[in-house]
Amino acid sequence: MEFRKNHSYTDKDGIQTQNFYSTKVKLVKSGSMVELYKFGRDIFLGHKPSRIKTKEDLEAEVEAKKEMEKKAKEEGLTLEEYIAMEKAKTKPSPEDLLRFSAQRAKRQIKRLIYANSFKWFKEDGKAYKPITLTLTFKDNITNLKSANYEFTKFIRRLNYETNRIEGKELKQSNLKYLAVFELQQRGAIHYHMIFFNLPYIENIYTKLYDIWGRGGIMVGGKKRKFEKVKTRVHLKKIIDYFIKYIQKSIFEKQFPNQKKYITSKDLLKPIISYFEDVIYLVEEKLPNQDLVFKHEGSKDYAENNIANSYIKWVDYFQYDLAKNPEAEAEVDFMLDTYC
DNA sequence: CATCTTGAGTCTAACGTTCG
DNA sequence: CGAACGTTAGACTCAAGATG
Numbered sequence: 103m104e105f106r107k108n109h110s111y112t113d114k115d116g117i118q119t120q121n122f123y124s125t126k127v128k129l130v131k132s133g134s135m136v137e138l139y140k141f142g143r144d145i146f147l148g149h150k151p152s153r154i155k156t157k158e159d160l161e162a163e164v165e166a167k168k169e170m171e172k173k174a175k176e177e178g179l180t181l182e183e184y185i186a187m188e189k190a191k192t193k194p195s196p197e198d199l200l201r202f203s204a205q206r207a208k209r210q211i212k213r214l215i216y217a218n219s220f221k222w223f224k225e226d227g228k229a230y231k232p233i234t235l236t237l238t239f240k241d242n243i244t245n246l247k248s249a250n251y252e253f254t255k256f257i258r259r260l261n262y263e264t265n266r267i268e269g270k271e272l273k274q275s276n277l278k279y280l281a282v283f284e285l286q287q288r289g290a291i292h293y294h295m296i297f298f299n300l301p302y303i304e305n306i307y308t309k310l311y312d313i314w315g316r317g318g319i320m321v322g323g324k325k326r327k328f329e330k331v332k333t334r335v336h337l338k339k340i341i342d343y344f345i346k347y348i349q350k351s352i353f354e355k356q357f358p359n360q361k362k363y364i365t366s367k368d369l370l371k372p373i374i375s376y377f378e379d380v381i382y383l384v385e386e387k388l389p390n391q392d393l394v395f396k397h398e399g400s401k402d403y404a405e406n407n408i409a410n411s412y413i414k415w416v417d418y419f420q421y422d423l424a425k426n427p428e429a430e431a432e433v434d435f436m437l438d439t440y441c
Numbered sequence: 442c443a444t445c446t447t448g449a450g451t452c453t454a455a456c457g458t459t460c461g
Numbered sequence: 462c463g464a465a466c467g468t469t470a471g472a473c474t475c476a477a478g479a480t481g
Contacts, residue, residue, distance in 0.1 A: 124461095128463085145463050146461055194458085202462095203456070210455085247470095254471070255447075262445065272445090275473060360470075361455060367472055368453095399462090412461070413462035 122148030125376040129384060131437060132213035132372040133221060134334055134424040138385060142403060142414030147376060204352040207362045208345045213372040214280055214365060215296060215341050220334055221370050222278055222299035225268075230299040232331040233321065234340060235310070238292040240317035246283065246357050249291040252316055253281070253364070259313045268301050281364045284347040285354065294347055296331075296340065298369075334424035373437050380440040384433055388421050392429065395420040 124144035130137040167181075174184035194202070220229045237256065243249050257277065265272050281295035303309050310319045331340060348362055375381060399415035423430040 139463090141462075143462085144461085147464070192460095199457070202458090205462095207455080250471075257472085259446070266444095273474080273476095359456065359468090363455085364471075365454085411462050416462060 122146060123376070125378060127376070127378050127381045129375045129381045129437075130213065130372050131375075131433060132216035133219060133370075134422055134430055135213070135216040136384075136388060136421040136423060136433060138381070138388075138419040138421070140400070140417040142400060142416065143412070145376075145413075200352055203362075204349055207348050207352065211280065211282070211344050211348060211363055212341050214369055215337060215344070217370045217372050218278060218280075218298040219296075219331065219337055224301070230297075230301070232337075232340075233297045233300045234331065235295050235297065236292060236318075236320035237295070237314055237316075238286075238318040238320075239290055242288060242290045243316075244289045244291065246291060246360055249283065249293075250360075250364070253293055256314050256316075257366075260310075263309070263313060264301050264303070267303065275366065278366050278369055280344075280366075280369070282344050282347045282362065283351060285351065285356075294344060296344070334422075337424075338422075373441070375437055375441045377441055380436060383440075384436050387429060387432055387436070389423075389426055389429055392421045392423050392426055393419060394422045 124146050126141050126144055128139040128141070128145065130139075170184055170188075171181055174181050177184065179187065215232075219232045222230045224230060237253070239249070239252075243252075257279070258275075261275050261277050262272055264270075265274060265276060268276075270276055277300065278298040279295055279300075280298075281293050283291050283293050285291060306321060307319060310321070331337065344363075351357065352362055375384075395418075397416070397418045400417050403415040423433070
């Protein structure tokens, strides 16, 4: 079965090498969430084509250089100056880069929360319910590095405690979680987190307060009532919260090169497929009533006839199969079998 | 001594960036 | 818009240190 378009290049020395692929569709399954992408232009996978120069590529480069020299002359610039000027035109602004970064982090957070909620199981076979938690510092901690250090130690101590409760090997790290940080008005850092396999803890407030030891603890919502995420349907709200914080922290750009969200290792990963045949098969199985969001970029593109990005347009369809476990199982099966 | 916490080194995955 | 890539934050483990 031909799934993807195969490309192979004959390099400048005449050696055929390094196959790569391209696709116009993509499917991502994260727990009950299924995302379907259709692109206005091929997405390349594998080696970047630019890294493999063919004879034709090199000839084209020579032609392009001649063309640039001509244009540079017309504008009274040297070739180097002209190249620098052209490059500056297409270079993303710092704001663009922040936006890309925020978008990627938000997308990944959403997928990780969907992929891991209700997917971790207790000894008795029942799934853990996700639990959200907020950690604040009583002293005005504004240095992210030292805040993260305290956060890390909290996780280590909590791992020890929950291992004890569940009778597991004490010094292993079994907790699965995701956390984001947020700045309060006064500049103090605090953390919002979600645990995917936190066991039942008696007197959870006092216990967690002691283990944290650096300030306030909030479990669940503002009501200060012990609250779990009871069903998958509630997830969307929680994800919106986490995403809001990310947006803020990235655009305030006070912490370059720092992680905008923190996760435990070995979380369940979203399943990504580029196999066109399989994706179309899966698409047929997705119930219409489970479509929760769509954006049809191709329509805008056709109406306005404006290519506002390299990719031309993206059609995006998001399904939530939370209320439809049979459909989810079927999609899992298909992805498992054919990908 | 038993129980809990942290330091040091290793390695995975997020970030910033480029290029299709 | 996407994936790829080099760099590096920080999760993990093992063992050593702190606490009582």
